[in-house]
Structures are given as C-alpha cells and as structure tokens.
Amino acid sequence: MSLLQKIQHQRHDFTHRAFDRHIRLGVTGLSGSGKTAFITSLVYQLTQGDHPANLPFFDVVREQRYLGGKLSAQLPDMPRFPLEQNLQYLLQASPQWPPSTVGSSRLGLQLRYKATTGLRARLQSHSELSLDIIDYPGEWLLDLPLMEMSYQQWCEFSWQLFNREHRAALAQPFLQQLQDADLANDGELYVQQLTDSYKQLLQQYHDLPGAYLNQPGRLLVPGPLAGAPMLQLFPLLPQQAAQNTALVAKLTQHYDSYCKHVIKPFYRRYFAALDRQVILVDCLSALNAGYAATQELRQALRLILQSFNYGPSSLLSRLFKPQISKVLFAATKADHTTPEQHKALTLLLQQLLQQPLKHSQYQAATTEAMAIAAIRSSNSGFVQLDGLAQPCISGSTLQHEAVTYFPGDVPTNLPTPALFAQHQFAFIPLAPLPWQEPEPLPHVRMDHVLQFILGDKLR
Amino acid sequence: MSLLQKIQHQRHDFTHRAFDRHIRLGVTGLSGSGKTAFITSLVYQLTQGDHPANLPFFDVVREQRYLGGKLSAQLPDMPRFPLEQNLQYLLQASPQWPPSTVGSSRLGLQLRYKATTGLRARLQSHSELSLDIIDYPGEWLLDLPLMEMSYQQWCEFSWQLFNREHRAALAQPFLQQLQDADLANDGELYVQQLTDSYKQLLQQYHDLPGAYLNQPGRLLVPGPLAGAPMLQLFPLLPQQAAQNTALVAKLTQHYDSYCKHVIKPFYRRYFAALDRQVILVDCLSALNAGYAATQELRQALRLILQSFNYGPSSLLSRLFKPQISKVLFAATKADHTTPEQHKALTLLLQQLLQQPLKHSQYQAATTEAMAIAAIRSSNSGFVQLDGLAQPCISGSTLQHEAVTYFPGDVPTNLPTPALFAQHQFAFIPLAPLPWQEPEPLPHVRMDHVLQFILGDKLR
Numbered sequence: 001m002s003l004l005q006k007i008q009h010q011r012h013d014f015t016h017r018a019f020d021r022h023i024r025l026g027v028t029g030l031s032g033s034g035k036t037a038f039i040t041s042l043v044y045q046l047t048q049g050d051h052p053a054n055l056p057f058f059d060v061v062r063e064q065r066y067l068g069g070k071l072s073a074q075l076p077d078m079p080r081f082p083l084e085q086n087l088q089y090l091l092q093a094s095p096q097w098p099p100s101t102v103g104s105s106r107l108g109l110q111l112r113y114k115a116t117t118g119l120r121a122r123l124q125s126h127s128e129l130s131l132d133i134i135d136y137p138g139e140w141l142l143d144l145p146l147m148e149m150s151y152q153q154w155c156e157f158s159w160q161l162f163n164r165e166h167r168a169a170l171a172q173p174f175l176q177q178l179q180d181a182d183l184a185n186d187g188e189l190y191v192q193q194l195t196d197s198y199k200q201l202l203q204q205y206h207d208l209p210g211a212y213l214n215q216p217g218r219l220l221v222p223g224p225l226a227g228a229p230m231l232q233l234f235p236l237l238p239q240q241a242a243q244n245t246a247l248v249a250k251l252t253q254h255y256d257s258y259c260k261h262v263i264k265p266f267y268r269r270y271f272a273a274l275d276r277q278v279i280l281v282d283c284l285s286a287l288n289a290g291y292a293a294t295q296e297l298r299q300a301l302r303l304i305l306q307s308f309n310y311g312p313s314s315l316l317s318r319l320f321k322p323q324i325s326k327v328l329f330a331a332t333k334a335d336h337t338t339p340e341q342h343k344a345l346t347l348l349l350q351q352l353l354q355q356p357l358k359h360s361q362y363q364a365a366t367t368e369a370m371a372i373a374a375i376r377s378s379n380s381g382f383v384q385l386d387g388l389a390q391p392c393i394s395g396s397t398l399q400h401e402a403v404t405y406f407p408g409d410v411p412t413n414l415p416t417p418a419l420f421a422q423h424q425f426a427f428i429p430l431a432p433l434p435w436q437e438p439e440p441l442p443h444v445r446m447d448h449v450l451q452f453i454l455g456d457k458l459r
Numbered sequence: 460m461s462l463l464q465k466i467q468h469q470r471h472d473f474t475h476r477a478f479d480r481h482i483r484l485g486v487t488g489l490s491g492s493g494k495t496a497f498i499t500s501l502v503y504q505l506t507q508g509d510h511p512a513n514l515p516f517f518d519v520v521r522e523q524r525y526l527g528g529k530l531s532a533q534l535p536d537m538p539r540f541p542l543e544q545n546l547q548y549l550l551q552a553s554p555q556w557p558p559s560t561v562g563s564s565r566l567g568l569q570l571r572y573k574a575t576t577g578l579r580a581r582l583q584s585h586s587e588l589s590l591d592i593i594d595y596p597g598e599w600l601l602d603l604p605l606m607e608m609s610y611q612q613w614c615e616f617s618w619q620l621f622n623r624e625h626r627a628a629l630a631q632p633f634l635q636q637l638q639d640a641d642l643a644n645d646g647e648l649y650v651q652q653l654t655d656s657y658k659q660l661l662q663q664y665h666d667l668p669g670a671y672l673n674q675p676g677r678l679l680v681p682g683p684l685a686g687a688p689m690l691q692l693f694p695l696l697p698q699q700a701a702q703n704t705a706l707v708a709k710l711t712q713h714y715d716s717y718c719k720h721v722i723k724p725f726y727r728r729y730f731a732a733l734d735r736q737v738i739l740v741d742c743l744s745a746l747n748a749g750y751a752a753t754q755e756l757r758q759a760l761r762l763i764l765q766s767f768n769y770g771p772s773s774l775l776s777r778l779f780k781p782q783i784s785k786v787l788f789a790a791t792k793a794d795h796t797t798p799e800q801h802k803a804l805t806l807l808l809q810q811l812l813q814q815p816l817k818h819s820q821y822q823a824a825t826t827e828a829m830a831i832a833a834i835r836s837s838n839s840g841f842v843q844l845d846g847l848a849q850p851c852i853s854g855s856t857l858q859h860e861a862v863t864y865f866p867g868d869v870p871t872n873l874p875t876p877a878l879f880a881q882h883q884f885a886f887i888p889l890a891p892l893p894w895q896e897p898e899p900l901p902h903v904r905m906d907h908v909l910q911f912i913l914g915d916k917l918r
Contacts, residue, residue, distance in 0.1 A: 076716030079686030084647040105686055188543040224683040227538030227564055257535030 022130050023457060024273055026324070029280030030138040030212050030300065034332040034374060036098050037432075038280055039107065039135055040086040041374035044441045045450065046109060046131075047071070054440040055447035060113050060458040067112040067126055074108060081107035081135060090375065090441070094400050095432040102221055104136040104270075113458050129457055134274065139217035141304045143263045146215065148315055151255040152242060158215070158235035166210055166292040174201045178237050186246040191232045195219075198234035209285055210293020212300035218262055230257035264319065271307065272320045276453055277365075278328045279304065283348055284336055287410070287425040291417045298352050298414070305353070308365050327367045328452055329353060334444050335373035336427045337407050338391040339380050342444075344410040345371040351414055368452055373444035377430035395430040403428070481589050482916060483732055485783075488739030489597040489671050489759065493791040493833060495557050496891075497739055498566065498594055499545040500833035503900045504909065505568060505590075506530070513899040514906035519917040524573040526585055531567040540566035540594060549834065549900070553859050554891040561680055563595040563729075572917050588916055593733065598676035600763045602722045605674065607774055610714040611701060617674070617694035625669055625751040633660045637696050642704040650691045650709060654678075657693035668744055669752025671759040677721055689716035726778055730766065735785045735912055736824075738763065742790045742807055746869070746884040750876045757811050757873070764812070767824050786826045787911055788812060793903050794832035795886045796866050797850035798839050801903075803869040804830040810873055827911055832903035836889035854889040862887070 027042075029035050045055060046069040052062050060066045074080045082105075086098035109131040115121040146154060162171040174197050181194065202220055205211040214220070222231055233254045235241070241248055286297040307316065308327050316322055331349040334342050349369045378395035383404070394404035407427050411419070433442055486501075488494050504514060505528040511521050519525045533539045541564075545557035568590040574580040605613060621630040633656050640653065661679055664670040673679070681690055692713045694700070700707055745756040766775060767786050775781055790808040793801050808828045837854035842863070853863035866886050870878070892901055 074688045076689040076713065077684065077687050077720035079684070080688050082686065085651070088648065103683075189547065192544070224562075225536065225538070227541065228536050229533045229539050230535040254535065261536035 021128065022132070023454070024132045024134060024275045025453060026274040026277040027133060027135045028138045028141065028277070031206065032285065033138065033280040033282045035135055035280060036086060036100050038278070038332070038374040039081055039133055040083060040098060041441055041443055041446055042133065043083055043107060043109065044087070045443070045446050046111065048438070049440040051440065055450065057447040058450040059455050065114040065116065067114065069109050069111045072108040072110045072130060075106065079103065079105040081105040081133065083107060090432050090435055091437065095434055097432060101135065103223055104134065107133045109133070111458070116459050137217065138279070138304065139214060140266055141307045142213060142215060142300060143217045144307050144315065145303050147259050147263055151252040152238070154255065155235040155241040156238045159238055161213055164292055166290065167205065170204050170208065171201060174198060178240065181240070183240055183243060183245040183247045186250040191250060195232045195234055210289030210296060212296050216258055225262070230254045230261060233258060267316065267319050272322060274324050276326045277308070277324050278330060278453065280330050280332050281349060282333060283331045283345060283352065284333055284427040288427055291415070291420040294414055301352055324365050326453065327365045328449065329367065329369040330449065331369070331371040333373060334371035335376050335378045335393065336430060337410055338393055340391055341410040342371040344412045347412040348410060348414070370445060370448055372446065372449060374446060376433050376442035376444060379433070395433065398429050398431050400431060480587065481591070482913070483591045483593060483734045484912060485733040485736040486592060486594045487597045487600065487736070490665065491744065492597065492739040492741045494594055494739060495545060495559050497737070497791070497833040498540055498592055499542060499557060500900055500902055500905055501592065502542055502566060502568065503546070504902070504905050505570065507897070508899040510899065514909065516906040517909045518914050519572050524575065526571040526573065528568050528570045531569045531589060533567060534565065538562065538564040540564040540592065542566060549891050549894055550896065554893055556891060560594065562682055563593065566592045568592070570917070575918050596676065597738070597763065598673060599725055600766045601672060601674060601759060602676045603766050603774065604762050606718050606722055610711040611697070613714065614694040614700040615697045618697055620672055623751055625667070625749065626664065629663050629667065630660060633657060637699065640699065642699055642702060642706045645705040645709040654691045654693055669748030669755060671755050675717055689713045689720060692717060723778065726775065731779045731781060733783050736767070736783050737787045737789060737912065739789050739791050740808060741792060742804060742811065743792055743795055743886040747886055750874070750879040753873055760811055783824050785912065786824045787908065788826065788828045789908065790828070790830045792832060793830035794835050794837045794852065795889060796869055797852055799850055800869040801830040803871045806871040807869060807873070829904060829907055831905065831908060833905060835892050835901035835903060838892070854892065857888050857890050859890060
C-alpha cells in the first residue's frame, strides 16, 4: 500500500467513524412535568429553529456552523415519539398541550455541522452527529430503591409515606381492608382483589397534586406485563409483613420477581445505553400543592438521583457500568412566573437537589440545574400599579380565557410549614401561545439546554 | 460404585427425567370462537372434574389411574390465564360467559397419574406430566401468508377480499379516501391518517359476523408495539401499489418490517415451542352470517392450516423445525344445536377443512375434528309435536330469558348460495347453564378432547 493509499484509507476510516458519532439522550420526569412539550420543542429547535436570534446561547448556531438537522430513519419496531401529531396541537387556532405519552418512545435525529478545529475540521467539509432521544416515565427511576429493600422494608417505607398529612385520608379504605385481611389466604382471587384496591389507591395518588412517590412504577401502566403474577403486588402493613404467612410469602415472591424481571432489565438494557440525561421537574405545582408536596418532591428527587450515583459502592455500579456523563435538571414551566423569578426558581430546584447531591459524593456525571419553558405559554411585561412598574405575564388559561397578572414570588428556599399556612401559592396552568410556522417555536432557555447537552459534541 | 448404587443412581436419574416430562399445548381460534371457555373448562376438568362419570372417554380417568392435577408455579413475568376470575362468572346466580382475553396468556398444570406398563410403571409409584397451556389469538396465524407475499400482492389480496358481497359496503369510505390519495406524500401525519382510517375499517370488519380475515393481526391490538412505525400499514389499491412512489416505498418498508419484526419472531420464539395445538372454530355463527361468511371461514382455515404444513418446501420449515405432532380442530358451541346434529356439525367442519387438508400432503401432524361444548349452555330433550317426539334444547338467552326450542338442522355440506337465499340459519347465543361447585362443570366431549391431546402421554 502506497503512502497515499494509506492516507486515503485512514481518511476513509476516519470519515466513517465520524459519521458513526452517536449520542443517546434520555428524557424523563415525573408524570405532568412536561416531557412531551420538551421533546417536541427540542426536536423542532434542532430541525427548524436554528437561527442565531432564536438560539443565541447555542454555540454551534450562534457561530453559524450548524448546517441543519433532520429526522433519521426510525427503528421500525420501537414506539416512535409522535412529533408531527404534537405539533398539530400547537398549530391550532386555540393551541392545546399535546397529550402525554404512556411508556417509552424514541426519536432519532441526524445533525450536520462544521467542526471548528482538529482533524475533523481539516478532513471533512462537514461533520455529523446522530442523536437518539429516548423518553421514559420518571416513575421507572423511582423503582430502583426497591432493589435495595426487602419486601418488608418496602411495606414500612410505603406506610410511612401513606400516613403523611396529604396522603392519609385517601389511604383509609385500603388500610381498613388490610386490617381485616386474612394473612393465611394466598388464593388467586383474594390476592387480585387486594391488588385491585391498591391499584385504585395508586391511581388516586397519581391524580393527587404533590404525591410523587408511587411504587411499583408498572402497576398503573403494565403494558405487555398485564396479567403477569408479579404485578399482584401491594404493601401489607409493616406488622403484617413481619409475619411468616402464606400471603406474605406470596407477596415477597412477587416483589422479588418484580425486581428481577422489571427493574434490573430496565437498567441493564435501557438505562445502561444512555449517554446523557434530562430530568424535568415541575416545582411550581409542588408549591401550589403545599408543604407535604414539596417534601415529597425532595424525597422523590433524592431517590431519582440514586440512578446517577455511580460510586464504587453504589447499587448501579454492581449492576452494570453506567456511562451517563451529563445530567440536566430543568425546572419546567418557568414562563408561568415573571422573568425576574426565574433565578429564584433555579435556586429552589437547586435546594431541592442540594441534600441529595451532597450525599452522592462519587457522582461521575456533570450536573446542572436551570429554569426553562420548552414551549412558551406567556408573554411577560409590566403594568403600572400606583405609579410603579409591576412585572406581569399574559397568556390564556386552559379554558382559553385571556389573563394578565402577577403570579407571585417564587421562594428561593423551600418554604416552611408556617409560610404555607399563611400563603397559598397559585401558579395557574396556561395554554401554549398561539404559533404559526415558519415562526420559531417560542421558548425560554432551550438554547441553554442544547448547549449543555450537545455543545461539546458539536465543536 | 456398587451395582446397587448404580441402579439407584440410574433410578434417580430416570425419576428426574420422568418428572421433566412436559407438553406445551397451544390453544387458539379466531375472535369469538370460545378460547376462554375452552381453557377454563380444560383446566377445571383436569383439576376438579376427574371422575369417570364426568370424563368417561378419557382413559386415564376411566381406568382410575389419574391421581389429580394442580396449578403449577406460574412464570412471574408472563400474563397468566385468569382461571379463578373466569370461574366466578360461571358461578354467579345468573351465569355469564367470562370476558375474552386480549393477546396471549399462559397457565401451567402438574398432572399426576399411575403409568400402565413399561419402566415407568415398575420404577415409580406415580408419574408426572407438566402441561403448559398457551393461549394466543388465531389472527396471529393469519399473518403467516404475508411472508410469502410482497406488499403489492397483499394489496391485491386485500382488495379482492374487500370487494366481496358482505364486505364491500363497509369499505366504501376507505376506498374513496384511497382513490383521492396523494401517492407522492409519505409524510408522517398523512400516513398515520390513512392508517387510522384503515384501523377503523378493520375494527368494523372485526365486529362484522363472518369477516374473519383481518390483516395485519397486530393493528387492532398492538400491545407494546403501539406507535412503532411498522404499524403504519394499510393496503393501497392494487393499481396504486404497482407505482414507484414515495408512499408505496414507505408502506413496502413497513410491510417488510412487520414480517421481520412481528411474524418471524412469533413463529420462531413462540410457535416453535408448541407440542400440540387446539384450534377452535365457530361454524354456527358463520352459518348465521350467510354464504359469503362460510366461504371466508373456509379461506381463513386454509390459511391457518399453512402453519401446520411442515413439508420440505413449506414456508415454516424454512424458518424453523416445527414440532407440533397433534392438531385438534374443534367445532365449538355444539350444545347450541340438538345432540343428533353434532355428527353433522363435525362433518361440516371436516368439509371446511377438506380442501386445505388435501393440499397439505406433507403434513406431519395428526389432525382430528370434533364437535364440542367446553361449558354447556343447554340441556337437550324432546317435545311432543303432533304426536311425534321432536328433539329440542332448553337454556337461557344472554338476556337470561328461558327458552326451549329446536334450533334447526346443521347442514353436512357447505350450503349453496341458493339454500342461503331460502333459509336463514339462526343459532341463538345462550348463556352458560347454572352451576355450583363441587358439581362437575357440564360439557360436551371434553373427555374426547383430553384423550386426543393427552391420552398417549398418560399411559
């Protein structure tokens, strides 16, 4: 092989490898946190919204090196994120939020750009990066702690939770039913009947603002597991779970199967393949729901962070070698407050994460917290009040009534019970702003999001 | 090792192997053919109904060698057949048919019996056989022929079907939509919109008595495949499918993916593991629905039989080595006719199968056809009519009105269009007979079914 051939061969090789550059981005968040809006916006910004004026803090766009993004061929047998359908909801005369997805979906993008320096810039006219966006319910991450608990410990954990102020009333009927339970009875019908009662309770909690910790994560949306014995699962009262009875034995067996056949495979096959992760958090709804809700959100985030703690003694590093290198925590719906409150919202999110972050001392991933709105639902401005300019936002309620108002201050610290007793937070849900193509899809800080997630890979 | 030890060792080994004896029984049938009632009865007969008076033609029971059956531990992560729930429907004061299952489920049994002769009889006090019952929709078998067709051929096949007498009217709106279709448009929204229209048509066909051939089988019940691109699939008009356009290319790609990611894996992973198969056929409903329905049922059975044709040139033998050795075709709901008509019902089923059976000359499996009722819904007797004893049945309609009547003759040959023009078959659906445990669950010929499926393995 001549030197020229060798160089050409290497060059070909390099091009090929360059073409293979690939990022798998996980997007998650608890139910209602805004996953659908986030992914819809992210993809739209990367494919249609790549103007410096729209994404000023996304380096590759600002430097005019971004050549464009397009949807790539989808895996034929994986649920696909319904991007086009979602955009239709936003393009209506009275725009609506697209419906939330159930379970997991995927969307692939091919991004093309000019590299700045290095071999790539010299050898190629353009570089490519393929981006896989994988969306899954945050509730799946809340299952991880089950693997470190026994069935009995889970019962204790669950009933401590159900006894809290905002949850206790709903739990009464199920509590009553368990108190009268026949622990010697492990018959199919009986176990299913108690499971159905627990499912009903979980559904009520799911619909209750501020109840985040609903386990096991697959009981409400079983998908292909519907009817599998291990989904006959509910927490007995702790004093019951300590007894050696037929019912306890059966539930323990189902609990162990759930860990083995649901939780482990999710982390091994799914989570292990992710390179970067976005976690969406709706702090404002927690404030609306009161003190107990903010405490439970903090606890849920602490449990979720365990999935990003790869220290030598962590549960995950015993399961597989994780490779997530960047985690973004985003406080969504920032546009439901006035712009000068965004800083406070970011600080509040950081405070929610602070204690957990301190605990995960071996954490290998870079984390960042920011306040965003993936798709804007308000414009901000000022009204004159007693001669003073008072900040305000204007938009439409979900019932399409126009409103202009000051939604109130966002606390920079988790408020105390005393403050909640005096003050009711009320961040009203708003509909998306009217929007027509080819205008850019209005957002708050999606350019910062893109820079954090992709900036280093698009140099 | 002493001789004694050696013998004991061998004996232990043999016992172990004997214990491992295993039969995987597939149970299928087109929607509405009675799968749920069949499995419920089969399991009940094997676990609670093992008296010679109840199962006179099941050798192992008649010879009093059957020691009993019990449910075995279930796979924790596979949907379980809801036996106990189904029995509850039958035990009500006004019994109802249990709801039909969606997708596939499994139930395992451990059967214990005394062997008659041979090594097993001498070495063991009892023998065991484990039976796995795997239930899946017959519609999945109707997908097999897709693998031998191109997308274009499937379009031709589908529109020939949709143009038939009993189907043409319903297809009109979709036909119209396709005639106006933009073949250059392969946009996500457009393809989804046409798929939604086709799904609507398939749903209407599914609810239409006598429309059996609804492809692809997973479009109406996608399960975990919901949202996967390959399920954007519908048959264009044949003259459209012959053109080289973007829409044709996309649909062809989805069609090929469906064959690769749905049909092949079902046969390889699922069907390949079955040892015996029961196929339930509701001939009476086809007669009620008229000539076109009986013709379509015959065609559907011919396609289903392809899955049991293992000849050297068959499609299946190129995919894997099938091992199904016995196939039972059962005409269900025999108790909706008077007993002297059961012979005719069996002959009718044989006639429906005759042509296909002739074609599958390399068929390795033993097949049998019989008329059965898994769970009885009528008692039979006689009424005096003009001094003559006229056979009749008595039961309750699905609205729980008591009825006693002669449902009419079952033809022994497929009736001609002329006969259908003069005569309306009307086999009325009946509710299950009232039943209380521990009475045996009343049936027609479930002992023959058990003898054919299991008799040789319980010698």
